[in-house]
Amino acid sequence: MKLAICAGPATTGKTSVLRHAIRKLLESGQRIAFLKIDVQYAEEDEQFAREFGIPTRKVYSGELCPDHCNVMVLGDALRWARTNESDVLLVETAGLCLRCSPYADGGLGIIVLEATSGMNLPLKVGPMLSLADVAVVTKIDRVSQAEREVFRARIQDVAPSVRIREVNALYGIGIGPLVDHIRAIPDVPEHMRLRGNPPVGTCTICVGKKEIGWQSHFGVVRALDNQVFYRGE
Amino acid sequence: MINTITILGGHGKNGTAEPVQRIDLRMGDVISVVGPTGSGKTTLINDIELFANANTQTGRRILINGAPAPAEYHDDPARNPIALITQHTTFLSDLPVGEFLHTHARIRISDATQRQVPVGRTLDFANQLTGEPIALDSHMTELSGGQTRALLIADATIICNTPIVLLDEVENAGIHRTRALELLRQYRKIFIFVTHDPRIALLSDYRIVMQGGTITQVLHTDMAEQKVAGIVSKLDDTLSLLRDKIRRGERLTMAELETFA
Numbered sequence A: 001m002k003l004a005i006c007a008g009p010a011t012t013g014k015t016s017v018l019r020h021a022i023r024k025l026l027e028s029g030q031r032i033a034f035l036k037i038d039v040q041y042a043e044e045d046e047q048f049a050r051e052f053g054i055p056t057r058k059v060y061s062g063e064l065c066p067d068h069c070n071v072m073v074l075g076d077a078l079r080w081a082r083t084n085e086s087d088v089l090l091v092e093t094a095g096l097c098l099r100c101s102p103y104a105d106g107g108l109g110i111i112v113l114e115a116t117s118g119m120n121l122p123l124k125v126g127p128m129l130s131l132a133d134v135a136v137v138t139k140i141d142r143v144s145q146a147e148r149e150v151f152r153a154r155i156q157d158v159a160p161s162v163r164i165r166e167v168n169a170l171y172g173i174g175i176g177p178l179v180d181h182i183r184a185i186p187d188v189p190e191h192m193r194l195r196g197n198p199p200v201g202t203c204t205i206c207v208g209k210k211e212i213g214w215q216s217h218f219g220v221v222r223a224l225d226n227q228v229f230y231r232g233e
Numbered sequence B: 001m002i003n004t005i006t007i008l009g010g011h012g013k014n015g016t017a018e019p020v021q022r023i024d025l026r027m028g029d030v031i032s033v034v035g036p037t038g039s040g041k042t043t044l045i046n047d048i049e050l051f052a053n054a055n056t057q058t059g060r061r062i063l064i065n066g067a068p069a070p071a072e073y074h075d076d077p078a079r080n081p082i083a084l085i086t087q088h089t090t091f092l093s094d095l096p097v098g099e100f101l102h103t104h105a106r107i108r109i110s111d112a113t114q115r116q117v118p119v120g121r122t123l124d125f126a127n128q129l130t131g132e133p134i135a136l137d138s139h140m141t142e143l144s145g146g147q148t149r150a151l152l153i154a155d156a157t158i159i160c161n162t163p164i165v166l167l168d169e170v171e172n173a174g175i176h177r178t179r180a181l182e183l184l185r186q187y188r189k190i191f192i193f194v195t196h197d198p199r200i201a202l203l204s205d206y207r208i209v210m211q212g213g214t215i216t217q218v219l220h221t222d223m224a225e226q227k228v229a230g231i232v233s234k235l236d237d238t239l240s241l242l243r244d245k246i247r248r249g250e251r252l253t254m255a256e257l258e259t260f261a
């Protein structure tokens, strides 16, 4: 079974892209399972179950970073997709954290960005872009060709090896090459690992202590006029 | 080297087959696309720009020199033979003009030593088309509709400098249209103008007529029309003269219309 994880800022067109990809994959006889990870609200699972009759699920990450939540649940999700005899598990996840990235080695990492966002967006999304295999640029129908190409250059500056696919996700124009990427990935290995390093997360805020000011915290902390330092018990 | 582009017909909005099933556009041709609003003119030139291969809503296919477009056209702007000047009259990108043009030159011009000059020339070209000068440190999002279109035309002609140029309704752009046509015609390319303008239509070798999302006819500019073209140009020049006077707050007189009286 193959795994593709699709991340990207809110409303960039992740669901629209996946909808066209699912349609093409189903046409070519692949069986698809779909998992949506969001913080507190999502309905893509119901939409895709209704539209395509495929097995779908969702999880709400709540207090967890959605990317960490993805790491936690992915093992179960792969087993669930296997019991449904799926050929491909597609995961759509809300890219909110910007310090983490949800991609796993052995799976395809897809980021969906919109051409209508500012030219600095590629600089702001961190490992979600730099660790992706494919960057899908949507809403190309809304900008001039020149802007589309400059947006491409801005992505290449941050992530020189990521492959860029421009699409109009309303009509699915340009979706073919993305589907080819998904078809070309190998099956997931027995043991999967998160791609890239999780961000530093070793202070007492991470575990729920809420006092304001570094003096109340332990672990890796920082003051306004200081670099990050370690404060032991 | 690009010699021809072929448009293979698809289907209209209601699913019926496109009446004209094949058109071959040759290097050096100047072509207009005409038809009512909503007839599919923009969609046609988008098909060309996307090298449609029965994968857009029209089902059309575009061939370059008789074959489907190679994949690198989509993947590498430096190899894309098409520059498309869209109907957009605003930019969404929050960059200064200079940085935008430099970035575009970097991705369109593969030879790094050739990138510096075009940015200045692009700005000069654009400033010949608009009455309100653009500066390199202007923000793209602050440009007026006319400035935006002027910059897009200049960028396509000088930075992209492609063998095929597609222009969507330049006449609505609030730019010096006559000057734009003069500047553009110095280049030997395939030009496709989406237009409602008789002057641009008659200046083309032939025009593609659209209706209901399909190409219904191809009309070649014949001898009779070529005769009309001269007078249409004169009419057009006169009208732009009148327009300029109105802009400057002057009064109009019969004197300007003498040739037509």
Ligand SMILES: Nc1nc2c(ncn2[C@@H]2O[C@H](COP(=O)(O)OP(=O)(O)OP(=O)(O)O)[C@@H](O)[C@H]2O)c(=O)[nH]1
Residues within 6 Å of the ligand: A008, A009, A010, A011, A012, A013, A014, A015, A016, A017, A094, A138, A139, A140, A141, A142, A167, A168, A169, A170
């Ligand atoms: N014009 C245009 N609109 C698009 C395109 N892709 C997506 N949209 C629109 O953008 C909106 C958001 O699209 P979705 O696919 O729901 O985006 P998403 O990333 O899944 O959003 P969330 O999961 O809610 O974060 C919808 O209204 C889409 O119709 C595109 O290529 N062009």
Ligand SMILES: Nc1ncnc2c1ncn2[C@@H]1O[C@H](COP(=O)(O)OP(=O)(O)O)[C@@H](O)[C@H]1O
Residues within 6 Å of the ligand: B011, B012, B013, B014, B035, B036, B037, B038, B039, B040, B041, B042, B043, B044, B057, B058, B212, B213, B214
């Ligand atoms: N062959 C076609 N099949 C389906 N829809 C079409 C076709 N051609 C055009 N359309 C749709 O018709 C609408 C108007 O087309 P457009 O190209 O914008 O017209 P114009 O530029 O002539 O005003 C668009 O929404 C477009 O998607």
Ligand SMILES: [Mg+2]
Residues within 6 Å of the ligand: A014, A015, A016, A044, A092
């Ligand atoms: Mg979604």
Ligand SMILES: [Mg+2]
Residues within 6 Å of the ligand: B041, B042, B043, B087, B168
């Ligand atoms: Mg149009």
Ligand SMILES: [Zn+2]
Residues within 6 Å of the ligand: A065, A066, A067, A068, A097, A098, A099, A100
């Ligand atoms: Zn995180």
Ligand SMILES: [Zn+2]
Residues within 6 Å of the ligand: A200, A201, A202, A203, A204, A205, A206, A207
């Ligand atoms: Zn912490």
